[in-house]
Amino acid sequence: MRNYHRWVALAGAAMLTITNVSVSMADVVGGGESLETAVTVSGPEDSGPADTAGDGPQQPGAPLGGQETPGQENQPQEGTASRVIRVGDNQPSNSGSGAASGGSGDSSSGVDYSQGPGFFQGGGQPDPSQTALPGQNEDIQIADVSNPLVQTTAKYSYDQMVQDINALQQKYSSRMHVNPIGTSLDGRTIYDCIIGNQGAPRHILIQAGIHGREYLNPMLLMQQMEMILVNYDTGSFHGNPLSSMFDQVAIHFVPMTNPDGITISQFGIDGIRSQQLKDAISACYVMDSAAGRGGDLGVYLSKWKANAQGVDLNLNFDALWAEVYSTGYPSYSGFKGTAPGSEPETQAMMNLYSSQYPWKAVIHYHSMGNVIYWDIAGNKVQPESAQLANLMSVVTGGYQMLPSEGGGGYKDWIQLGNNPVPSVTLETGRVSCPIPISEYALIWAQNRLTWAYAMEWAMGR
Numbered sequence: 001m002r003n004y005h006r007w008v009a010l011a012g013a014a015m016l017t018i019t020n021v022s023v024s025m026a027d028v029v030g031g032g033e034s035l036e037t038a039v040t041v042s043g044p045e046d047s048g049p050a051d052t053a054g055d056g057p058q059q060p061g062a063p064l065g066g067q068e069t070p071g072q073e074n075q076p077q078e079g080t081a082s083r084v085i086r087v088g089d090n091q092p093s094n095s096g097s098g099a100a101s102g103g104s105g106d107s108s109s110g111v112d113y114s115q116g117p118g119f120f121q122g123g124g125q126p127d128p129s130q131t132a133l134p135g136q137n138e139d140i141q142i143a144d145v146s147n148p149l150v151q152t153t154a155k156y157s158y159d160q161m162v163q164d165i166n167a168l169q170q171k172y173s174s175r176m177h178v179n180p181i182g183t184s185l186d187g188r189t190i191y192d193c194i195i196g197n198q199g200a201p202r203h204i205l206i207q208a209g210i211h212g213r214e215y216l217n218p219m220l221l222m223q224q225m226e227m228i229l230v231n232y233d234t235g236s237f238h239g240n241p242l243s244s245m246f247d248q249v250a251i252h253f254v255p256m257t258n259p260d261g262i263t264i265s266q267f268g269i270d271g272i273r274s275q276q277l278k279d280a281i282s283a284c285y286v287m288d289s290a291a292g293r294g295g296d297l298g299v300y301l302s303k304w305k306a307n308a309q310g311v312d313l314n315l316n317f318d319a320l321w322a323e324v325y326s327t328g329y330p331s332y333s334g335f336k337g338t339a340p341g342s343e344p345e346t347q348a349m350m351n352l353y354s355s356q357y358p359w360k361a362v363i364h365y366h367s368m369g370n371v372i373y374w375d376i377a378g379n380k381v382q383p384e385s386a387q388l389a390n391l392m393s394v395v396t397g398g399y400q401m402l403p404s405e406g407g408g409g410y411k412d413w414i415q416l417g418n419n420p421v422p423s424v425t426l427e428t429g430r431v432s433c434p435i436p437i438s439e440y441a442l443i444w445a446q447n448r449l450t451w452a453y454a455m456e457w458a459m460g461r
Contacts, residue, residue, distance in 0.1 A: 139237075141236045142242070149167050150219070154437040157262075176194070185344060188260060192253075194251070194253075203360065204249060207364055208255055210364070211314060211433075212261025212265040214365075214366055214434075221255040224450075232246065264301055265434055288300070306335065310332070318350075321408050324336045362414055363425075364409075368432065372400065374388070387422065399426060
């Protein structure tokens with residue numbers, strides 16, 4: 001069983017055979033990554049501000065509409081992509097009142113993760129076996145967190161994240177190093193949290209929150225960080241002590257790349273301090289309303305995806321940028337900016353990756369669709385990205401692998417750049433953003449160990 005992950009990675013090297021390809025406009029106005037080529041799937045969500053229930057491909061400037069069945073919206077269709085190796089079921093049950101409705105959220109092992117790590121059905125002490133894939137329990141000793149510092153909440157805010165980062169750093173100062181890498185337009189610091197040996201020969205980057213309304217993912221990363229720190233000296237993974245693994249591989253967590261956008265989605269215009277930026281947000285609403293993309297102001301702001309001046313940061317990277325379709329004006333979603341790399345948040349992420357760290361892999365967290373985007377036209381690390389994506393599909397219990405088209409994304413920029421490494425985007429959640437907290441049980445169960453498998457994979461490279 002200890003060699004299982006290597007077998008999975010090798011199997012993923014067989015490139016995907018894609019059929020029934022249709023173009024989705026999902027991320028020009030919403031969704032996860034960029035203009036995606038989806039495989040018989042509506043694509044990652046874009047629930048427009050004027051429509052509280054509808055998702056679906058839309059042209060910028062067109063009214064957004066449509067109907068969805070809760071828990072089924074934009075679900076990838078089984079059997080439409082190439083074979084993905086699966087091991088058991090790494091998800092909570094979704095029968096009746098499970099995680100989707102905020103109920104028990106039982107995993108295949110009978111554990112309730114509906115409140116996040118550290119809260120088990122019926123109480124009791126953490127059970128390390130509950131974090132393993134089926135058939136792998138005997139090789140994994142990583143306990144969930146009792147009495148966690150990072151609490152599960154419906155709106156995990158920037159201020160709460162900063163408080164939690166400070167608390168974790170104070171408690172685990174020898175294991176965690178925090179570096180500011182940039183400042184948002186509204187003056188919020190963007191943090192790179194490094195766990196492990198900073199001089200390690202291999203480094204992994206995991207980032208989230210580049211889109212405002214996708215704010216469950218920053219909480220996911222923060223809880224992953226706390227799990228690592230709690231288990232750093234005592235845990236093991238497939239027989240390897242975590243402390244030894246972190247001597248060889250350091251993980252960089254950037255939990256919230258777009259703190260202004262998340263603040264807007266959570267708290268509206270009043271969450272922004274700069275009057276100039278408040279005026280810019282109001283101007284976006286006027287222009288989007290004129291284009292039929294406005295609607296109720298509160299709903300509109302809750303769907304905010306861009307930074308504080310209406311630029312979609314994941315369309316702003318210098319990766320086929322000239323070809324990226326854009327609204328042509330600042331908007332809650334779909335405006336690529338006036339030039340590639342124009343935004344301070346984009347620059348912060350570019351500068352981090354351009355530093356001298358020996359990167360081996362990058363994982364990007366977006367929402368929604370339970371899919372993995374792994375490719376782009378001209379990808380310089382295509383086979384390796386397919387391997388990593390296939391491994392992440394297994395770990396998450398079956399996220400479907402899909403290619404990408406378009407450009408402008410952080411993943412795209414890394415795969416097309418001068419120092420390309422395997423890079424994948426994991427789209428969490430099954431319903432429209434902002435994803436309700438009732439979905440978090442499933443998201444946590446699927447993703448709580450992605451970092452460990454990525455580390456193990458990187459150690460073999």
